[in-house]
Amino acid sequence: xxxxxxxxxxxxxxxxxxxxxDAWTHNIVLGRPTNQSITASxxxxxxxVFYLEYGTQSGLYxxxxxxxNAQSNTPEEVEISGLSGDTKYYYRLRYSxxxxxxxxxxxxxxxxxQRAPGQGFTFTVEADEHLxxxxxxxxxxxxxxxxxxxxxxxxxxSLGDIFGDDHEPxxxxxxxxxxxxxxxxxxxxxICHSVPFYVCLGNHEGENDYYQSINPPYNLCYYGTQWRKFxxxxxxxxxxxxxxxxIEPYGIGYPENYFAWTWGDALFVVLDVYRDQNDTAAKPxxxxxxLGDPQYFWLKNTLxxxxxxxxxxxxxxxxxxxxxxxxxxxxxxxxxxxxANGNYTFPIRRPNWPKPxxxxxxxxxxxxxxxxxxxxxxxxVMDNVVYQEVPMAADSTYEIGMLxxxxxxxxxxxxxxxxxxxNVQPSCITVDFIRAYLPADTLxxxxxxxxxxxxxxxxxxxxxxVKNTSQIFxxxxxxxxxxxxxxxxxxxxxxxxxLAGLYDINGKLISSVNIMKDFYATPLDISSTAPGIYVLKxxxxxxxxxxxxxxxx
Numbered sequence: 001x002x003x004x005x006x007x008x009x010x011x012x013x014x015x016x017x018x019x020x021x022d023a024w025t026h027n028i029v030l031g032r033p034t035n036q037s038i039t040a041s042x043x044x045x046x047x048x049v050f051y052l053e054y055g056t057q058s059g060l061y062x063x064x065x066x067x068x069n070a071q072s073n074t075p076e077e078v079e080i081s082g083l084s085g086d087t088k089y090y091y092r093l094r095y096s097x098x099x100x101x102x103x104x105x106x107x108x109x110x111x112x113x114q115r116a117p118g119q120g121f122t123f124t125v126e127a128d129e130h131l132x133x134x135x136x137x138x139x140x141x142x143x144x145x146x147x148x149x150x151x152x153x154x155x156x157x158s159l160g161d162i163f164g165d166d167h168e169p170x171x172x173x174x175x176x177x178x179x180x181x182x183x184x185x186x187x188x189x190x191i192c193h194s195v196p197f198y199v200c201l202g203n204h205e206g207e208n209d210y211y212q213s214i215n216p217p218y219n220l221c222y223y224g225t226q227w228r229k230f231x232x233x234x235x236x237x238x239x240x241x242x243x244x245x246x247i248e249p250y251g252i253g254y255p256e257n258y259f260a261w262t263w264g265d266a267l268f269v270v271l272d273v274y275r276d277q278n279d280t281a282a283k284p285x286x287x288x289x290x291l292g293d294p295q296y297f298w299l300k301n302t303l304x305x306x307x308x309x310x311x312x313x314x315x316x317x318x319x320x321x322x323x324x325x326x327x328x329x330x331x332x333x334x335x336x337x338x339x340a341n342g343n344y345t346f347p348i349r350r351p352n353w354p355k356p357x358x359x360x361x362x363x364x365x366x367x368x369x370x371x372x373x374x375x376x377x378x379x380x381v382m383d384n385v386v387y388q389e390v391p392m393a394a395d396s397t398y399e400i401g402m403l404x405x406x407x408x409x410x411x412x413x414x415x416x417x418x419x420x421x422x423n424v425q426p427s428c429i430t431v432d433f434i435r436a437y438l439p440a441d442t443l444x445x446x447x448x449x450x451x452x453x454x455x456x457x458x459x460x461x462x463x464x465x466v467k468n469t470s471q472i473f474x475x476x477x478x479x480x481x482x483x484x485x486x487x488x489x490x491x492x493x494x495x496x497x498x499l500a501g502l503y504d505i506n507g508k509l510i511s512s513v514n515i516m517k518d519f520y521a522t523p524l525d526i527s528s529t530a531p532g533i534y535v536l537k538x539x540x541x542x543x544x545x546x547x548x549x550x551x552x553x
Contacts, residue, residue, distance in 0.1 A: 027189025160202020376401025
Protein backbone atom coordinates (compact mmCIF):
# COMPACT_ATOMS: atom_id res chain seq x y z
CA UNK A 1 0.00 0.00 0.00
CA UNK A 2 1.32 3.47 -0.85
CA UNK A 3 2.15 5.55 2.20
CA UNK A 4 -0.11 8.43 1.05
CA UNK A 5 -3.02 5.99 0.91
CA UNK A 6 -2.15 4.59 4.32
CA UNK A 7 -2.02 8.08 5.82
CA UNK A 8 -5.42 8.91 4.29
CA UNK A 9 -6.91 5.80 5.86
CA UNK A 10 -5.42 6.69 9.22
CA UNK A 11 -6.86 10.19 9.00
CA UNK A 12 -10.30 8.83 8.19
CA UNK A 13 -10.18 6.36 11.06
CA UNK A 14 -9.13 9.13 13.46
CA UNK A 15 -11.73 11.64 12.42
CA UNK A 16 -14.57 9.11 12.29
CA UNK A 17 -13.25 6.65 14.96
CA UNK A 18 -13.67 2.90 14.82
CA UNK A 19 -15.11 3.02 18.30
CA UNK A 20 -17.42 6.02 18.82
CA UNK A 21 -17.50 5.39 22.55
CA ASP A 22 -13.74 5.95 22.68
CA ALA A 23 -14.05 9.27 20.87
CA TRP A 24 -16.70 10.71 23.15
CA THR A 25 -16.05 9.35 26.63
CA HIS A 26 -12.32 9.43 27.24
CA ASN A 27 -8.84 10.18 26.03
CA ILE A 28 -5.42 8.83 26.98
CA VAL A 29 -2.15 10.75 26.95
CA LEU A 30 0.99 8.70 27.56
CA GLY A 31 4.05 10.22 29.17
CA ARG A 32 7.27 9.50 31.07
CA PRO A 33 8.27 6.31 29.24
CA THR A 34 11.31 4.60 30.78
CA ASN A 35 13.10 1.27 30.47
CA GLN A 36 10.52 -0.42 32.71
CA SER A 37 7.49 1.84 33.03
CA ILE A 38 5.14 4.33 31.41
CA THR A 39 2.47 6.70 32.73
CA ALA A 40 -0.99 6.76 31.16
CA SER A 41 -3.06 9.85 31.95
CA UNK A 42 -6.66 8.69 31.48
CA UNK A 43 -9.48 11.22 31.46
CA UNK A 44 -13.23 10.70 31.05
CA UNK A 45 -15.85 13.36 30.46
CA UNK A 46 -18.07 11.66 33.04
CA UNK A 47 -17.77 9.54 36.17
CA UNK A 48 -16.32 6.14 35.27
CA VAL A 49 -14.50 3.07 36.55
CA PHE A 50 -11.63 1.60 34.54
CA TYR A 51 -8.44 -0.39 34.38
CA LEU A 52 -5.79 -1.03 31.74
CA GLU A 53 -4.77 -4.47 30.53
CA TYR A 54 -1.53 -5.01 28.62
CA GLY A 55 0.88 -7.55 27.15
CA THR A 56 3.57 -8.07 24.51
CA GLN A 57 1.32 -9.64 21.88
CA SER A 58 -1.56 -7.99 20.07
CA GLY A 59 -4.87 -9.15 21.49
CA LEU A 60 -3.26 -11.02 24.39
CA TYR A 61 -3.09 -9.13 27.69
CA UNK A 62 -1.26 -10.98 30.44
CA UNK A 63 -1.41 -8.21 33.07
CA UNK A 64 -3.68 -5.45 34.26
CA UNK A 65 -3.63 -2.43 36.52
CA UNK A 66 -5.83 -1.94 39.58
CA UNK A 67 -9.33 -0.54 39.06
CA UNK A 68 -9.59 3.26 39.23
CA ASN A 69 -12.57 5.48 39.95
CA ALA A 70 -12.46 8.49 37.64
CA GLN A 71 -14.23 11.79 38.15
CA SER A 72 -15.46 13.91 35.26
CA ASN A 73 -12.67 15.83 33.46
CA THR A 74 -10.15 14.75 36.10
CA PRO A 75 -7.19 12.77 34.76
CA GLU A 76 -6.05 9.66 36.59
CA GLU A 77 -2.31 9.01 36.21
CA VAL A 78 -1.75 5.27 35.96
CA GLU A 79 1.85 4.13 36.16
CA ILE A 80 2.39 0.78 34.47
CA SER A 81 5.62 -0.61 35.94
CA GLY A 82 7.60 -3.84 35.96
CA LEU A 83 7.94 -3.77 32.17
CA SER A 84 10.77 -5.14 30.05
CA GLY A 85 13.21 -2.80 28.34
CA ASP A 86 13.30 -2.33 24.56
CA THR A 87 9.90 -3.98 24.18
CA LYS A 88 6.72 -3.13 22.31
CA TYR A 89 3.57 -3.41 24.40
CA TYR A 90 -0.09 -3.60 23.44
CA TYR A 91 -2.78 -2.36 25.79
CA ARG A 92 -6.43 -1.42 25.97
CA LEU A 93 -8.86 0.24 28.33
CA ARG A 94 -11.65 -1.62 30.10
CA TYR A 95 -14.23 0.75 31.55
CA SER A 96 -17.80 1.53 32.45
CA UNK A 97 -19.62 4.84 32.77
CA UNK A 98 -22.86 3.36 34.07
CA UNK A 99 -21.92 0.55 36.46
CA UNK A 100 -19.29 -0.34 39.02
CA UNK A 101 -17.83 -3.10 36.83
CA UNK A 102 -15.71 -2.22 33.78
CA UNK A 103 -17.54 -3.91 30.91
CA UNK A 104 -16.71 -1.82 27.82
CA UNK A 105 -13.59 -2.52 25.77
CA UNK A 106 -11.57 0.30 24.29
CA UNK A 107 -9.41 0.14 21.17
CA UNK A 108 -6.00 -1.49 21.30
CA UNK A 109 -3.06 0.91 21.55
CA UNK A 110 0.72 0.49 21.75
CA UNK A 111 3.84 1.90 23.36
CA UNK A 112 7.54 1.04 23.42
CA UNK A 113 9.88 1.04 26.39
CA GLN A 114 13.38 2.55 26.20
CA ARG A 115 15.29 1.39 23.15
CA ALA A 116 18.62 -0.32 23.75
CA PRO A 117 21.80 1.13 22.22
CA GLY A 118 22.14 0.01 18.62
CA GLN A 119 18.38 -0.10 18.04
CA GLY A 120 16.86 2.33 15.53
CA PHE A 121 13.75 4.36 16.24
CA THR A 122 11.74 7.38 15.13
CA PHE A 123 10.51 10.42 17.04
CA THR A 124 8.56 13.48 15.91
CA VAL A 125 8.67 17.18 16.76
CA GLU A 126 5.96 19.82 16.39
CA ALA A 127 5.78 23.44 17.51
CA ASP A 128 3.56 26.49 17.94
CA GLU A 129 0.13 24.89 17.73
CA HIS A 130 -1.53 28.25 18.60
CA LEU A 131 -5.08 26.95 18.53
CA UNK A 132 -5.90 29.15 21.52
CA UNK A 133 -5.46 32.40 19.57
CA UNK A 134 -6.70 31.07 16.19
CA UNK A 135 -3.33 31.36 14.43
CA UNK A 136 -3.54 27.60 14.32
CA UNK A 137 -6.52 25.88 12.69
CA UNK A 138 -7.99 22.77 14.30
CA UNK A 139 -8.82 20.97 11.05
CA UNK A 140 -5.19 21.24 9.91
CA UNK A 141 -3.86 20.22 13.32
CA UNK A 142 -5.87 16.98 13.06
CA UNK A 143 -3.95 16.21 9.85
CA UNK A 144 -0.55 17.01 11.36
CA UNK A 145 -1.31 14.67 14.24
CA UNK A 146 -2.48 11.92 11.89
CA UNK A 147 0.69 12.29 9.83
CA UNK A 148 2.75 11.82 12.98
CA UNK A 149 0.83 8.74 14.00
CA UNK A 150 1.55 7.27 10.55
CA UNK A 151 5.29 7.69 11.25
CA UNK A 152 4.97 5.24 14.16
CA UNK A 153 7.22 7.28 16.46
CA UNK A 154 8.35 6.14 19.89
CA UNK A 155 7.38 9.58 21.23
CA UNK A 156 6.68 13.19 20.20
CA UNK A 157 7.80 16.56 21.52
CA SER A 158 6.03 19.91 21.27
CA LEU A 159 8.27 22.97 21.48
CA GLY A 160 5.73 25.25 23.11
CA ASP A 161 3.05 27.86 22.58
CA ILE A 162 0.62 25.02 22.98
CA PHE A 163 -1.63 26.11 25.80
CA GLY A 164 -1.13 29.95 26.07
CA ASP A 165 -2.54 32.52 26.55
CA ASP A 166 -0.41 35.30 27.98
CA HIS A 167 -2.13 38.08 26.03
CA GLU A 168 -3.98 39.20 29.20
CA PRO A 169 -1.47 37.98 31.77
CA UNK A 170 -2.57 40.09 34.73
CA UNK A 171 -6.29 39.31 34.54
CA UNK A 172 -6.32 35.69 33.40
CA UNK A 173 -7.83 33.33 35.96
CA UNK A 174 -7.04 29.83 37.12
CA UNK A 175 -10.32 28.70 35.59
CA UNK A 176 -9.35 30.11 32.20
CA UNK A 177 -5.97 28.34 32.34
CA UNK A 178 -7.75 25.13 33.30
CA UNK A 179 -9.91 25.41 30.18
CA UNK A 180 -6.99 26.20 27.88
CA UNK A 181 -5.01 23.16 29.00
CA UNK A 182 -8.01 20.84 29.05
CA UNK A 183 -9.10 21.77 25.53
CA UNK A 184 -5.93 20.25 24.04
CA UNK A 185 -6.62 16.84 25.56
CA UNK A 186 -8.97 15.60 22.79
CA UNK A 187 -6.46 16.64 20.11
CA UNK A 188 -3.45 15.03 21.72
CA UNK A 189 -5.56 12.04 22.69
CA UNK A 190 -5.92 11.28 18.98
CA ILE A 191 -2.35 9.97 18.86
CA CYS A 192 -0.84 10.17 22.35
CA HIS A 193 -2.63 6.98 23.37
CA SER A 194 0.24 5.35 21.42
CA VAL A 195 2.81 8.17 21.18
CA PRO A 196 4.13 9.46 24.54
CA PHE A 197 4.10 13.24 24.75
CA TYR A 198 6.74 15.67 26.06
CA VAL A 199 6.03 19.37 26.70
CA CYS A 200 8.72 22.02 26.11
CA LEU A 201 7.53 25.39 27.39
CA GLY A 202 6.98 28.37 25.09
CA ASN A 203 6.74 32.08 25.82
CA HIS A 204 2.95 32.09 25.56
CA GLU A 205 2.62 29.52 28.32
CA GLY A 206 3.64 32.40 30.58
CA GLU A 207 5.56 30.19 33.00
CA ASN A 208 8.41 32.63 33.60
CA ASP A 209 10.12 34.44 36.48
CA TYR A 210 8.38 37.72 35.82
CA TYR A 211 4.84 36.41 36.17
CA GLN A 212 5.89 34.00 38.91
CA SER A 213 6.93 36.90 41.13
CA ILE A 214 3.63 38.78 40.93
CA ASN A 215 1.28 38.09 43.88
CA PRO A 216 2.19 34.39 44.17
CA PRO A 217 0.56 31.96 43.80
CA TYR A 218 -2.29 33.91 42.18
CA ASN A 219 -0.62 34.53 38.83
CA LEU A 220 -0.26 33.25 35.29
CA CYS A 221 2.93 31.27 36.00
CA TYR A 222 1.58 29.26 38.92
CA TYR A 223 -1.85 28.74 37.35
CA GLY A 224 -0.23 27.52 34.12
CA THR A 225 2.17 25.19 35.90
CA GLN A 226 -0.62 23.74 38.03
CA TRP A 227 -2.88 22.90 35.11
CA ARG A 228 -0.09 21.71 32.80
CA LYS A 229 1.03 19.21 35.43
CA PHE A 230 -2.58 18.25 36.12
CA UNK A 231 -3.33 17.29 32.51
CA UNK A 232 0.07 16.26 31.06
CA UNK A 233 2.62 13.95 32.72
CA UNK A 234 6.02 15.53 32.00
CA UNK A 235 9.20 13.95 33.46
CA UNK A 236 10.57 14.78 36.90
CA UNK A 237 13.99 13.78 38.33
CA UNK A 238 14.27 10.07 39.16
CA UNK A 239 16.57 7.18 38.30
CA UNK A 240 15.71 7.49 34.59
CA UNK A 241 15.21 11.23 33.98
CA UNK A 242 17.37 14.05 35.25
CA UNK A 243 16.07 17.58 35.51
CA UNK A 244 15.05 20.45 37.74
CA UNK A 245 15.32 19.32 41.36
CA UNK A 246 13.81 22.53 42.78
CA ILE A 247 10.72 21.94 44.91
CA GLU A 248 8.47 24.94 44.34
CA PRO A 249 5.96 26.14 46.96
CA TYR A 250 2.17 26.36 46.86
CA GLY A 251 1.80 22.68 46.06
CA ILE A 252 3.69 22.86 42.75
CA GLY A 253 6.53 20.51 43.73
CA TYR A 254 8.82 19.70 40.82
CA PRO A 255 7.97 22.18 38.03
CA GLU A 256 8.81 19.52 35.36
CA ASN A 257 10.14 22.27 33.11
CA TYR A 258 13.54 20.94 31.99
CA PHE A 259 14.71 17.34 31.79
CA ALA A 260 16.92 14.84 29.96
CA TRP A 261 16.98 11.13 29.15
CA THR A 262 18.64 8.63 26.82
CA TRP A 263 16.88 6.49 24.25
CA GLY A 264 18.75 4.08 22.02
CA ASP A 265 21.91 5.81 20.81
CA ALA A 266 20.66 9.33 21.57
CA LEU A 267 20.62 11.80 24.43
CA PHE A 268 17.59 14.10 24.63
CA VAL A 269 17.78 17.41 26.53
CA VAL A 270 14.75 19.71 26.92
CA LEU A 271 15.47 23.23 28.18
CA ASP A 272 13.23 25.85 29.76
CA VAL A 273 14.43 29.26 28.59
CA TYR A 274 11.94 31.24 30.69
CA ARG A 275 11.60 30.15 34.29
CA ASP A 276 15.10 30.34 35.80
CA GLN A 277 16.30 33.74 34.64
CA ASN A 278 16.17 35.48 38.04
CA ASP A 279 15.29 38.65 36.17
CA THR A 280 12.44 41.04 36.86
CA ALA A 281 11.73 41.99 33.23
CA ALA A 282 8.89 40.38 31.29
CA LYS A 283 11.20 39.86 28.28
CA PRO A 284 14.86 40.04 29.39
CA UNK A 285 17.16 41.20 26.60
CA UNK A 286 20.87 40.78 25.90
CA UNK A 287 22.89 39.68 28.90
CA UNK A 288 19.89 40.14 31.20
CA UNK A 289 18.47 36.90 29.86
CA UNK A 290 19.90 33.72 31.40
CA LEU A 291 19.29 30.01 31.76
CA GLY A 292 20.27 30.56 35.37
CA ASP A 293 23.11 28.85 37.22
CA PRO A 294 21.23 25.65 38.16
CA GLN A 295 20.01 24.91 34.63
CA TYR A 296 23.32 25.89 32.97
CA PHE A 297 25.44 23.62 35.15
CA TRP A 298 22.86 20.83 34.87
CA LEU A 299 23.07 21.18 31.07
CA LYS A 300 26.87 21.18 31.19
CA ASN A 301 26.99 18.07 33.37
CA THR A 302 24.34 16.30 31.29
CA LEU A 303 26.23 16.83 28.04
CA UNK A 304 29.66 16.10 29.44
CA UNK A 305 28.63 12.91 31.22
CA UNK A 306 26.82 11.41 28.22
CA UNK A 307 28.52 8.88 25.96
CA UNK A 308 25.56 8.71 23.56
CA UNK A 309 26.41 8.67 19.86
CA UNK A 310 23.90 11.44 19.12
CA UNK A 311 22.77 14.40 21.18
CA UNK A 312 19.64 16.49 20.65
CA UNK A 313 18.70 19.67 22.53
CA UNK A 314 15.24 21.28 22.45
CA UNK A 315 13.95 24.71 23.50
CA UNK A 316 11.20 27.04 22.37
CA UNK A 317 13.78 29.52 21.09
CA UNK A 318 17.32 30.74 21.66
CA UNK A 319 17.16 33.01 24.72
CA UNK A 320 13.37 32.72 24.62
CA UNK A 321 12.69 35.79 22.49
CA UNK A 322 13.90 37.45 19.29
CA UNK A 323 14.08 35.74 15.91
CA UNK A 324 16.54 33.58 14.04
CA UNK A 325 18.95 30.72 14.66
CA UNK A 326 22.70 31.03 14.24
CA UNK A 327 22.72 34.85 14.18
CA UNK A 328 21.39 35.22 17.76
CA UNK A 329 23.36 32.08 18.76
CA UNK A 330 26.51 34.14 18.24
CA UNK A 331 25.53 36.63 20.94
CA UNK A 332 25.39 37.04 24.72
CA UNK A 333 25.12 34.01 26.97
CA UNK A 334 24.54 31.67 24.05
CA UNK A 335 27.59 32.65 21.99
CA UNK A 336 29.57 34.99 24.20
CA UNK A 337 29.75 38.07 21.95
CA UNK A 338 28.40 41.49 22.82
CA UNK A 339 27.58 42.27 19.19
CA ALA A 340 28.15 41.11 15.62
CA ASN A 341 31.41 43.09 15.44
CA GLY A 342 33.22 40.52 17.54
CA ASN A 343 33.37 42.05 21.03
CA TYR A 344 33.72 38.89 23.16
CA THR A 345 32.63 39.75 26.71
CA PHE A 346 31.53 36.34 28.04
CA PRO A 347 34.30 36.06 30.71
CA ILE A 348 33.22 39.40 32.14
CA ARG A 349 29.48 38.83 31.91
CA ARG A 350 29.49 35.19 33.14
CA PRO A 351 32.68 34.95 35.20
CA ASN A 352 31.71 31.70 36.94
CA TRP A 353 30.71 29.89 33.73
CA PRO A 354 33.43 28.07 31.79
CA LYS A 355 32.00 28.61 28.30
CA PRO A 356 28.94 29.85 26.33
CA UNK A 357 26.02 27.54 25.59
CA UNK A 358 26.91 27.11 21.92
CA UNK A 359 30.47 26.11 22.85
CA UNK A 360 29.00 23.51 25.23
CA UNK A 361 27.15 22.12 22.21
CA UNK A 362 30.25 22.08 20.02
CA UNK A 363 32.61 20.59 22.59
CA UNK A 364 30.18 17.85 23.55
CA UNK A 365 29.00 16.80 20.10
CA UNK A 366 25.43 18.13 20.04
CA UNK A 367 24.08 17.25 16.60
CA UNK A 368 20.85 19.26 16.41
CA UNK A 369 19.31 22.08 18.42
CA UNK A 370 15.55 22.15 17.75
CA UNK A 371 13.56 25.34 18.32
CA UNK A 372 10.18 26.82 17.42
CA UNK A 373 8.78 30.33 17.92
CA UNK A 374 9.46 31.64 14.41
CA UNK A 375 6.70 29.66 12.64
CA UNK A 376 8.61 28.39 9.59
CA UNK A 377 11.03 25.66 8.56
CA UNK A 378 14.68 26.71 8.61
CA UNK A 379 17.90 24.75 8.85
CA UNK A 380 21.28 26.34 9.55
CA VAL A 381 24.65 24.89 10.51
CA MET A 382 27.27 26.52 12.73
CA ASP A 383 30.39 24.67 13.87
CA ASN A 384 28.76 21.38 12.81
CA VAL A 385 25.75 21.99 15.05
CA VAL A 386 22.45 22.08 13.15
CA TYR A 387 20.11 24.86 14.30
CA GLN A 388 16.72 23.51 13.28
CA GLU A 389 13.65 25.75 13.31
CA VAL A 390 10.43 23.71 13.50
CA PRO A 391 7.41 24.99 11.52
CA MET A 392 3.95 25.66 12.91
CA ALA A 393 1.77 22.61 13.27
CA ALA A 394 -1.48 24.16 12.01
CA ASP A 395 -0.99 27.37 9.99
CA SER A 396 -3.59 27.10 7.22
CA THR A 397 -2.01 30.04 5.32
CA TYR A 398 1.29 28.11 5.25
CA GLU A 399 3.10 31.47 5.16
CA ILE A 400 2.94 33.17 8.58
CA GLY A 401 6.54 32.46 9.53
CA MET A 402 8.03 32.93 6.07
CA LEU A 403 6.51 36.37 5.66
CA UNK A 404 7.42 37.56 9.13
CA UNK A 405 10.68 35.86 10.07
CA UNK A 406 12.52 34.28 7.12
CA UNK A 407 14.94 37.23 6.95
CA UNK A 408 16.28 36.25 10.37
CA UNK A 409 17.72 33.02 8.94
CA UNK A 410 20.70 32.39 6.71
CA UNK A 411 19.82 29.18 4.84
CA UNK A 412 17.19 26.57 3.93
CA UNK A 413 14.00 28.46 4.79
CA UNK A 414 10.70 26.94 3.68
CA UNK A 415 7.02 27.77 4.14
CA UNK A 416 4.42 25.28 5.21
CA UNK A 417 2.86 23.59 8.21
CA UNK A 418 3.49 20.15 9.64
CA UNK A 419 6.05 18.34 11.74
CA UNK A 420 9.57 16.96 11.70
CA UNK A 421 10.18 13.22 11.55
CA UNK A 422 13.56 12.15 12.92
CA ASN A 423 14.81 8.62 12.33
CA VAL A 424 17.79 7.56 14.43
CA GLN A 425 19.92 4.63 13.30
CA PRO A 426 23.29 3.50 14.68
CA SER A 427 25.01 4.89 11.57
CA CYS A 428 23.07 8.10 10.95
CA ILE A 429 20.18 10.47 11.57
CA THR A 430 17.58 11.36 8.94
CA VAL A 431 15.42 14.47 9.45
CA ASP A 432 12.33 14.98 7.26
CA PHE A 433 9.96 17.94 7.08
CA ILE A 434 6.51 16.35 6.64
CA ARG A 435 3.99 18.92 5.47
CA ALA A 436 0.29 18.92 6.31
CA TYR A 437 -2.23 20.28 3.81
CA LEU A 438 -5.97 20.75 4.01
CA PRO A 439 -7.80 18.80 1.27
CA ALA A 440 -8.85 21.99 -0.56
CA ASP A 441 -5.20 23.00 -0.85
CA THR A 442 -4.20 19.79 -2.66
CA LEU A 443 -6.73 20.00 -5.50
CA UNK A 444 -4.31 21.70 -7.89
CA UNK A 445 -1.91 18.77 -7.63
CA UNK A 446 1.11 20.82 -6.60
CA UNK A 447 1.08 19.52 -3.03
CA UNK A 448 -0.25 16.57 -1.10
CA UNK A 449 -0.80 16.02 2.58
CA UNK A 450 2.12 14.13 4.10
CA UNK A 451 4.66 15.15 1.45
CA UNK A 452 8.35 15.29 2.39
CA UNK A 453 9.39 18.88 1.73
CA UNK A 454 13.02 18.70 2.85
CA UNK A 455 15.29 15.90 4.03
CA UNK A 456 18.83 15.74 5.30
CA UNK A 457 21.10 13.26 7.04
CA UNK A 458 23.87 13.37 9.63
CA UNK A 459 26.32 10.49 9.70
CA UNK A 460 26.84 7.65 7.23
CA UNK A 461 23.48 6.48 5.94
CA UNK A 462 23.38 3.34 3.86
CA UNK A 463 21.38 3.60 0.62
CA UNK A 464 18.55 1.60 2.19
CA UNK A 465 18.32 4.14 5.01
CA VAL A 466 17.81 7.19 2.79
CA LYS A 467 14.15 8.15 3.00
CA ASN A 468 14.13 10.93 0.42
CA THR A 469 15.79 10.33 -2.94
CA SER A 470 15.71 14.07 -3.64
CA GLN A 471 17.89 14.72 -0.63
CA ILE A 472 19.38 18.21 -0.70
CA PHE A 473 23.12 18.80 -0.28
CA UNK A 474 24.18 21.99 1.45
CA UNK A 475 27.64 23.37 0.65
CA UNK A 476 29.96 23.62 3.61
CA UNK A 477 30.72 27.21 4.65
CA UNK A 478 32.85 27.69 7.75
CA UNK A 479 33.76 28.97 10.22
CA UNK A 480 30.77 31.12 11.12
CA UNK A 481 31.50 33.67 12.40
CA UNK A 482 34.71 34.06 10.36
CA UNK A 483 37.67 36.39 10.88
CA UNK A 484 40.53 36.00 8.39
CA UNK A 485 39.48 33.22 5.99
CA UNK A 486 36.15 31.74 4.95
CA UNK A 487 36.30 28.14 3.71
CA UNK A 488 33.83 26.85 1.12
CA UNK A 489 33.13 23.22 0.23
CA UNK A 490 31.09 22.35 -2.85
CA UNK A 491 30.86 18.95 -4.64
CA UNK A 492 31.82 19.67 -8.24
CA UNK A 493 30.59 17.19 -10.85
CA UNK A 494 32.59 16.13 -13.90
CA UNK A 495 34.14 19.30 -15.40
CA UNK A 496 31.81 21.65 -13.53
CA UNK A 497 33.15 24.90 -12.09
CA UNK A 498 31.59 27.12 -9.45
CA LEU A 499 31.97 30.74 -8.43
CA ALA A 500 31.53 32.02 -4.87
CA GLY A 501 30.90 35.73 -4.31
CA LEU A 502 30.70 37.67 -1.05
CA TYR A 503 28.23 40.59 -1.09
CA ASP A 504 27.40 43.24 1.47
CA ILE A 505 23.82 43.81 2.62
CA ASN A 506 23.34 46.34 -0.20
CA GLY A 507 24.24 43.79 -2.86
CA LYS A 508 27.72 45.09 -3.64
CA LEU A 509 30.28 42.43 -4.54
CA ILE A 510 33.12 42.51 -2.00
CA SER A 511 35.25 39.56 -3.15
CA SER A 512 34.96 36.32 -5.08
CA VAL A 513 36.78 33.03 -5.69
CA ASN A 514 36.53 30.16 -8.19
CA ILE A 515 35.79 26.78 -6.62
CA MET A 516 37.90 24.26 -8.47
CA LYS A 517 38.44 21.27 -6.18
CA ASP A 518 35.77 18.66 -5.64
CA PHE A 519 34.99 18.28 -1.92
CA TYR A 520 38.07 20.27 -0.90
CA ALA A 521 37.72 23.50 1.02
CA THR A 522 38.37 26.60 -1.09
CA PRO A 523 39.64 29.57 0.97
CA LEU A 524 38.20 33.05 0.51
CA ASP A 525 40.41 35.78 1.98
CA ILE A 526 38.36 38.14 4.17
CA SER A 527 41.25 39.58 6.20
CA SER A 528 40.61 43.08 4.86
CA THR A 529 36.81 42.84 4.99
CA ALA A 530 35.10 44.98 7.63
CA PRO A 531 33.15 43.19 10.39
CA GLY A 532 29.46 42.76 9.74
CA ILE A 533 26.84 40.57 8.10
CA TYR A 534 27.37 39.55 4.46
CA VAL A 535 25.76 37.25 1.89
CA LEU A 536 27.72 34.46 0.22
CA LYS A 537 26.38 33.32 -3.18
CA UNK A 538 27.55 30.18 -4.97
CA UNK A 539 26.78 29.73 -8.69
CA UNK A 540 27.44 26.39 -10.42
CA UNK A 541 25.64 25.89 -13.73
CA UNK A 542 21.91 26.06 -13.00
CA UNK A 543 22.49 25.68 -9.26
CA UNK A 544 22.60 28.66 -6.93
CA UNK A 545 23.03 28.81 -3.17
CA UNK A 546 22.82 31.76 -0.78
CA UNK A 547 23.96 31.95 2.83
CA UNK A 548 24.36 34.79 5.33
CA UNK A 549 27.86 35.06 6.82
CA UNK A 550 29.01 36.92 9.94
CA UNK A 551 32.54 38.38 9.83
CA UNK A 552 34.26 39.46 13.03
CA UNK A 553 37.69 40.80 13.96
